[in-house]
Amino acid sequence: MRSGKNRRSINEEEKRNAFTMITSMLFSLFLVALSVLFIIGFRAFLKNHPYQGKEKTETAQAGKGDILVLDPSFDVTRIIIKNIKDKEEFCMTAHPGVVDEDSVPLKNGQMLQVRQKGGFKDKSYYRLKDNTYVEADETKVQEVKEYLPLSGYIAITYISSGGVRLRSWIDFDADNVVRSVYVGDKVTITAMVTTMEGTSAFRTSDGLFITTNPQYFTDYTNLSEVEAAERSTADIPETEESTEE
DSSP, X not given: OHHHHHHHHHHHXXXXXXXXXXXXXXXXXXXXXXXXXHHHHHHHHHHHSXXXXXXXXXXXXXXXXXXXXXXXXXXOOEEEEOOOOTTOOOEEBSBTTBOOTTOEEOOTTXXXXXXXXXXXXXXXXXXXXXXXXXXXXXXXXXXXXXXXXXEEEEEEOOOOSSOEEEESSSOTTSSOEEEEXXXXXXXXXXXXXXETTSOEEEEETTSOEEOOOGGGEEEEEEHHHHHHHHTTSOXXXXXXXXXXX
């Protein structure tokens, strides 16, 4: 009798152990399945909701695939940076109006090549040839109406104690004099530049500007040679920097 009871007790314990093991296995499988379903669902969510940074979101909201609302009448290919004060921040940026560690501070006299102009967040910006942006602030930027590449030099003939002034941008009334040249000096010229206001100046090889008034010099520049060369090569790089002495 006692032996039969022992066998029944052992069988019941084995059943309990088997039930516990099966329950544990099923629970583990349930957790694994739940994890797999979570991963699949999360991937599907990410696929349908790609991350957009602040600027990308603003770009999409601008509409029609362009961050700028373009000005169709804009027909300028170059701009000159002007009137930047000491320690003043005016930059070329990857996104309109967003100055970060990758932004490039601009200097007086820099000439930049432009693709387009348009509005963004109640301000106007230039899109440059390298797809960076500069704010279209008329106090900081001169638009170039005409750019004629030149080779050669001018020889200064004007006799004066003050010499002929070289300026960092095209404004002969501004406080923008970098240095002067004197009678007998030769100044290498790379272009004649005319602003939208109609003021013209020679651009020197070091990125400064000097008068085109012939009473101050003898002109030894040559336009035709440069025009011929320009048909096969670009005249200037996308971004030029002036060198001030």
